[in-house]
Amino acid sequence: AQRVTQPEKLLSVFKGAPVELKCNYSYSGSPELFWYVQYSRQRLQLLLRHISRESIKGFTADLNKGETSFHLKKPFAQEEDSAMYYCALSRYSGNTPLVFGKGTRLSVIA
Amino acid sequence: GAVVSQHPSRVICKSGTSVKIECRSLDFQATTMFWYRQFPKQSLMLMATSNEGSKATYEQGVEKDKFLINHASLTLSTLTVTSAHPEDSSFYICSAPLGGYNEQFFGPGTRLTVL
Numbered sequence: 187a188q189r190v191t192q193p194e195k196l197l198s199v200f201k202g203a204p205v206e207l208k209c210n211y212s213y214s215g216s217p218e219l220f221w222y223v224q225y226s227r228q229r230l231q232l233l234l235r236h237i238s239r240e241s242i243k244g245f246t247a248d249l250n251k252g253e254t255s256f257h258l259k260k261p262f263a264q265e266e267d268s269a270m271y272y273c274a275l276s277r278y279s280g281n282t283p284l285v286f287g288k289g290t291r292l293s294v295i296a
Numbered sequence: 297g298a299v300v301s302q303h304p305s306r307v308i309c310k311s312g313t314s315v316k317i318e319c320r321s322l323d324f325q326a327t328t329m330f331w332y333r334q335f336p337k338q339s340l341m342l343m344a345t346s347n348e349g350s351k352a353t354y355e356q357g358v359e360k361d362k363f364l365i366n367h368a369s370l371t372l373s374t375l376t377v378t379s380a381h382p383e384d385s386s387f388y389i390c391s392a393p394l395g396g397y398n399e400q401f402f403g404p405g406t407r408l409t410v411l
Contacts, residue, residue: 222402228404229389229402229403229404229405230340230389230391230402231402232399232400235399272339272340276398281328281393281398281400282398283330283342283345284330284340284342284391284398284400285342286339286340286341288338288339289339
């Protein structure tokens with residue numbers, strides 16, 4: 187079965203400090219991993235996906251198949267990064283539904 | 297970018313009534329849409345996959361007769377909560393994928409409150 191685990195419900199960091207939001211997954215095939223973000227009173231939106239290997243808003247995430255992890259990182263947190271972050275998984279082929287982790291609320295303190 | 301809308305944004309109804317929620321892809325066609333449910337402070341749980349021109353696929357534990365899904369066109373899927381009960385109160389979110397890499401675009405959600 188597919189499963190996504192985000193161990194932290196809440197993560198508080200000071201502005202300018204590094205951020206790491208943890209995500210581990212279980213899936214027997216070759217999954218596609220995503221990070222979605224939900225800012226206050228806004229809809230879920232894609233932050234980044236592992237296949238594109240890009241950096242969005244200073245965030246990066248590397249898929250580690252050995253550790254089955256897809257941790258989200260940013261070297262210097264900004265106040266505007268405060269939001270709910272969801273790690274999600276889907277099967278690689280086709281348009282398939284996402285399996286979400288429970289989410290981590292990031293709070294960046296000025 | 298691609299936009300998905302939902303209507304209504306919030307609805308309050310009496311127990312025993314039915315409520316219809318619409319999900320529309322505004323600037324792209326979606327042969328598939330997904331319906332999720334989100335309880336307070338919890339994650340999104342997939343309810344069903346809506347397929348244009350065919351029956352929806354429901355996740356285990358989701359009653360198909362209670363949560364009726366109709367994908368009437370390439371831009372519209374509806375979720376009808378029949379004979380609603382207070383325990384159906386929740387936040388319902390739809391999404392539609394676009395592109396080959398399964399990027400999904402989410403609607404703003406519909407908050408249902410059943411009295």
